[in-house]
Amino acid sequence: MAAKAARPGFLALACALVTAPAFADVVVGVAAPLSGQYQPFGQQMLTGVRAAIDSQNAKGGLGGEQITLVSADDACDNMKAEEAAQKLIAAHVDVVIGHFCSNPSLVGAKLYEKAGITIIAPTAVLPAFTESALANVVRISTRYDAQGRFAAARILAKRPNAKLALVDDGTAQMKEITASFVTTYAKAFAISASITPDQKDFADLVAKMKAANIDTLYIAAAATDAGCLTAQAQAAALPLKRYGPDTLLADQFWEASGPAGEGTLVSFPSDPTLSRPAKALAADMKLLGEAPDGPALASYAASQLYFSAAGGRSHSGLGIAAALKSGDSFETILGPMSFDAKGDAQALRFSWFSWNNGVYQTIAAESP
Numbered sequence: 001m002a003a004k005a006a007r008p009g010f011l012a013l014a015c016a017l018v019t020a021p022a023f024a025d026v027v028v029g030v031a032a033p034l035s036g037q038y039q040p041f042g043q044q045m046l047t048g049v050r051a052a053i054d055s056q057n058a059k060g061g062l063g064g065e066q067i068t069l070v071s072a073d074d075a076c077d078n079m080k081a082e083e084a085a086q087k088l089i090a091a092h093v094d095v096v097i098g099h100f101c102s103n104p105s106l107v108g109a110k111l112y113e114k115a116g117i118t119i120i121a122p123t124a125v126l127p128a129f130t131e132s133a134l135a136n137v138v139r140i141s142t143r144y145d146a147q148g149r150f151a152a153a154r155i156l157a158k159r160p161n162a163k164l165a166l167v168d169d170g171t172a173q174m175k176e177i178t179a180s181f182v183t184t185y186a187k188a189f190a191i192s193a194s195i196t197p198d199q200k201d202f203a204d205l206v207a208k209m210k211a212a213n214i215d216t217l218y219i220a221a222a223a224t225d226a227g228c229l230t231a232q233a234q235a236a237a238l239p240l241k242r243y244g245p246d247t248l249l250a251d252q253f254w255e256a257s258g259p260a261g262e263g264t265l266v267s268f269p270s271d272p273t274l275s276r277p278a279k280a281l282a283a284d285m286k287l288l289g290e291a292p293d294g295p296a297l298a299s300y301a302a303s304q305l306y307f308s309a310a311g312g313r314s315h316s317g318l319g320i321a322a323a324l325k326s327g328d329s330f331e332t333i334l335g336p337m338s339f340d341a342k343g344d345a346q347a348l349r350f351s352w353f354s355w356n357n358g359v360y361q362t363i364a365a366e367s368p
Helices: 008-019 039-058 078-090 102-114 146-158 172-185 203-211 223-235 251-261 276-287 296-310 319-324
Strands: 026-032 067-073 095-098 118-121 137-139 164-168 191-194 216-220 241-244 265-269 350-356 359-362
Touching (some): 026 296, 078 102, 102 118, 146 216, 203 223
Parallel strands (some): 026 095, 164 191
């Protein structure tokens, strides 16, 4: 007797049960540029997260459960970031490590919050990411406007009697840096001014600084503009101790300033590979065939933060972000990290570089 034909619906269900991948108990989502010009950085993010997951799984996973990774490509594009976020949400990830670019990070964060998912951003630097009042955001990288705080603290310590001029180029990004400077400096300074991007003639500003006996300048502007102002100030016999954000760490600064730029101090994010633990990880990264620079280490650290925050707690939800923003210190490959209520790292992670004879180099100390 011929066997009865199986019902199509039953066959479809059976096939689905056989072929569908099993969901892991703990799923880490990575949103990164896996295509486009920033693709190498996206691959480094994946490398860092995979290395952290492998290390944690070797220790027994998270609460005895193994961890797997799901990735989504945002190409550092806002529209694609929304698609990537929806993919990770549909995959029921417990946390998101990403995105690489700041604006896509913010786009994704808004969607993740609605889904009750914490996002730990390894590289987002725009202040808006943590100024957005989102409950689910934590960032590893120090926001770029913190360079103003960093510089103000140094000038207060090294030049307490400085006659200071604070100058920016009027753009929103540079004004955020000088606003951060003002908050930390918290005392009067002689001149506050804005120049125009691509301005060629700074005679009026130089004259005002000279009349006010300015001896210290903090300038938040593009490299060429800062270099031109520096050269014209020296030509007017106005000696200045100069400071600026990382925009000045470009060859265009020296090309515009010439020898007048000698000794200009520029803040730049500290190299995490200089820490002893990071050197150990660098060897592991080398074995994995990836360079240990870029966002790999920060992505590894972001994963470690998640493992610590989830340990003994729920593996998912906004409670992960709340735990990280409690002010407690968490050990990572980049050293101990703690976060404020907004989700910003509480330690400033910048170094000073000095322009010397046309090249820049790190400095050990600055003379008053």
